[in-house]
Amino acid sequence: MMKFLISFFELFFPNNCELCSNSLYKHENYICGKCKKKLPRTYFNMVKTNPAEQSLWGRIDIEHVHCFLFYAKENSTQQMLHTLKYKGEKELGKELAHIFADELEETHSLKGVDILIPVPLHPKKLFKRGYNQSEWIAKGIQEKTNLPIDNTTLIKAHNTESQTRKNRFSRYLSSKEMFSINDKHKLKGKHILLIDDVLTTGATIEACYNALANTDDIKVSILTLAYSSK
Ligand SMILES: [Zn+2]
Structure with missing residues (x-):
């Protein structure tokens, strides 16, 4: 039956x-x-330094950048990220992370990492979408590596200044790219793997890094499902 x-x-x-x-x-x-x-794999894990790492040189002090797929207009990566972010298919993020984690395991690329931190989503977006896609990617990595996820220490920063007093551009910047940490000691001595869906200009990653860098003695690596060189 x-x-x-x-x-x-x-x-x-x-x-x-x-x-x-x-x-x-x-x-x-x-x-x-x-x-x-x-799938349009980058195979960044096969080379010593990759273009994603090079794009962040001189901006932030990063150990490694792991990007699974190339992102281009109308390619399969764009299609899947669209489904992941806008069609409620959060499990797709986990599935892609599973595939990626297996490939990173083969090259021992995540060796030394202590903790997974998904890039926090703006609360308004989180409310609208119902989930943070980066958290689902982190879940996929966790299931394969058993590394713990910390989704409480890195937070979207509160703006102390009144929003209405700012001009539109600085409001836009502050709502989009400001992060802080709520516990300076929790991440001390750790190698953090910061997780996001796509790496484009690196602005979000840079902002997260600057918040994390308030902690002494940390290392930061990056993992994203997609890499866009534009
Ligand atoms: Zn198919």
């Missing part, structure tokens, strides 16, 4: 590949085997 119900359910709500729409096998999640092979 149960089997019948499942088949019946699948008939009307089939599990299809996010990218090619072909139906998935039971062991596949979100992406079929064929599409998984074709």
